[in-house]
Amino acid sequence: INRVLWRVHQLDPERHIAKGGLTMKKHQEALQVWLKTQGTSVDARLAGKEITAIYELTVEIAEVAKEITTLVSAAVPTLLAMPGCGVLSAAKLLGESADITRFPGEAQFARHAGIAPVPVWSANPGRHRLTRSGNRQINAAIHRIALTQARMPDTLGYAYYEKKQADGKSPREAMRCLKRRLARVVYNNLTTDHHARTHEAENPTPAAA
Numbered sequence: 001i002n003r004v005l006w007r008v009h010q011l012d013p014e015r016h017i018a019k020g021g022l023t024m025k026k027h028q029e030a031l032q033v034w035l036k037t038q039g040t041s042v043d044a045r046l047a048g049k050e051i052t053a054i055y056e057l058t059v060e061i062a063e064v065a066k067e068i069t070t071l072v073s074a075a076v077p078t079l080l081a082m083p084g085c086g087v088l089s090a091a092k093l094l095g096e097s098a099d100i101t102r103f104p105g106e107a108q109f110a111r112h113a114g115i116a117p118v119p120v121w122s123a124n125p126g127r128h129r130l131t132r133s134g135n136r137q138i139n140a141a142i143h144r145i146a147l148t149q150a151r152m153p154d155t156l157g158y159a160y161y162e163k164k165q166a167d168g169k170s171p172r173e174a175m176r177c178l179k180r181r182l183a184r185v186v187y188n189n190l191t192t193d194h195h196a197r198t199h200e201a202e203n204p205t206p207a208a209a
Helices: 002-011 025-038 042-075 087-097 106-112 136-149 156-166 171-202
Strands: 117-120 127-130
Touching: 002 025, 002 042, 025 042, 042 087, 087 136, 087 171, 106 171, 136 156, 136 171, 156 171
Parallel strands: none
Antiparallel strands: 117 127
16 A cells, blocks of 8 residues: 555655555546556556555455454453453454463463563662563553543543543553453453353354254
């Protein structure tokens, strides 16, 4: 997409393409029509081929997203019902946790994700920061959930985030606290879904006659 945008700029600096427009079929087709009016320049020819590739990748992405949605909905419905947790975040948390039962408890899960706070002793006694170690993929997924909940007034995460700021925490410190709380919720949800899958595997529903 970036290459196409640059080639279009080279052909006509005044032509505007809406942000995210090249992921939509109607904009892809409109740009293909416009490119045919630009003669046989190298930029026009290569941009046309790249738009075709973008369309094919867009279709493939949609198919994979649909497949992931089906798998995640069946595997971790409790986690997926969590406010702010989209399908891709749920898939990332499920995959990166690599069997939630390997963690003795939620504290170990939080530490593995790099979300367990560590004290800052040198300049600010009593202050904490998040460790920079740990699984960054899990950390990023929980961070996305935290950012979403912090903007959703009807969620417990929003109330918790606001309360921490009312208690004197800075926005960054409040976000750290919220992430740690959400790590516990994610761990519990993953554990619940794991036990449900295990129970279903051990007690399959009899096929209808």
